Amino acid sequence: MIDPNEVDRAVIGALAADATLAGLLPGGVFWDLAPVGSTAFVIVSLSTSRGYDELAGGITSRTFVYLVKAVAKGTSSAPTAAADARIQAILDRGTLDLAAAGCSLMIARWIDRVRYTENVTASEIWQHRGGRYEVTVTPV
Amino acid sequence: MPNQLKLTGFEELKREFARLAPVAQSAAVSIVGRHATAARDELVRTYPSITGALRAGVVLIPRVGRGIAVVVTLRSGSDHAHFYEFGTVHARPHATFIPITGRERRAATLDVIDYIREQGLTVDRPHD
Secondary structure: OOOHHHHHHHHHHHHHOOHHHHHHOOOOEEEOOOOOOOOEEEEEEEEEEEEEEEEOOEEEEEEEEEEEEEEEEOOOOHHHHHHHHHHHHHHOOOOOOOHHHOEEEEEEEEEEEEEEEEEEEOOEEEEEEEEEEEEEEEEO | OOOOOOOOOHHHHHHHHHHHHHHHHHHHHHHHHHHHHHHHHHHHHHOOOOOOHHHHOEEEEEEEOOOOOEEEEEEEOOOOHHHHHHOOOOOOOOOOHHHHHHHHHHHHHHHHHHHHHHOOOOOOOOOO
16 A cells, blocks of 8 residues: 655655755755744645556556745845756656655656745745656555 | 558548537537636635635636637736745645646546547547
8 A cells, every 4th residue: 555654755755865955955855844943945745646546446556746845045046946956856757765655656757847036024035946746656 | 453442431521520629619618617617616715815815816717729729727826826835934835726726627628528428439548
């Protein structure tokens, strides 16, 4: 049986294990929200998911779509641009360790882009840049 | 004598396709419109209402498609829709638009396929 929580962990794990990404965004990789005080980090969030009925009504594969974005404080978009490229290098056609999830990876791929600037106050500006990634898995 | 394959009935087939296209388009307009409206209504219901701007920014735009294409655009256009959908530093993402529109788009595709099959044609399983 596919354990979706372990698929989530596999995505976060792949990003957290990358030293280059950690160098670009040292705050870390978090689900939905980063701890207060973090100023450069990666957010992973579930965008949508669905199952596919392929054989005799049984779900044989599932797709999870994740929002994965680099978030950094400041007016410069350079840190998030570099991190976005690194995230794409890791996840687009990448591999995931799904041993604990009870499934194997069919494909992980980039779907579309997300980018915006957040002005919390006139002097506090945050850059958000990343994309949505599809992860399709099948039970082992 | 060379091998020869003679096919007949092309003119009749072309006439049948020409007849089917406008009818199918008319049915598709109804089907796609119904699902787009359902998506809009669900989106408005699901979005929170504090100032009302998020809900007010949901707009359904029928478009003229090329050929027999049927196109309806659903837009969430308030100034802070992307903050709600994709999150801020202090608020988690609330993926709402994509799950709702994706579900209704798939349902519309299946309904159009059902209609085409009712007309006696075969439709392969669609790609997602």
